[in-house]
Amino acid sequence: MEAKKGNTSKRRTLMQSGTLNKNADKVADPKFKNLAFFDPNDLLQVKYEMLRSAQKEETGILKASETFGFSRITFYKADRAFKENGLAGLLPQEKGPRRAHKLSGEVMEFVGQLLEQKPEMKSDAIRQKIKNRFNLSVHKRSIERAIDRSKKKQ
Helix, strand or coil: CCCCCCCHHHHHHHHHHCCECCCHHHCCCHHHHHCCCCCCCEHHHHHHHHHHHHHCCCCCHHHHHHHCCCCHHHHHHHHHHHHHHHHHHHCCCCCCCCCCCCCCHHHHHHHHHHHHHCCCCCHHHHHHHHHHHHCCCCCHHHHHHHHHHHHHHC
16 A cells, blocks of 8 residues: 655655655554554654554564564664654664765875875775874775775876
């Protein structure tokens, strides 16, 4: 059964806030199909109702997670987050940076100079030199990816 499309401005707001349930069509709970108050597109509401049904209606964790379109693992994560932080714990958390934010232009220029002097230098050695010079702790894979990106730009 297809999820209710609902108010497009609400869907837009949910999408902007990161709380749009991308799997709204997997929500099989009758309340979300029959009652206007319950919106399967609202991730926060769906997660809360999943937890409530497992704990108050005693439907069980597996059945509750399946009924609301989630895995058991997601149920346990949501349960822990709710117990620690209340409703705010059910909000999606921001992910970490998607780029090498520590490897600024200055640091990459330094890496370039190191590789010019010694092209065979390994990322572990570069990592140590960055630590000594800039007092930055950078993972060696971050350095390797940044070097690969700079080679592609050339």
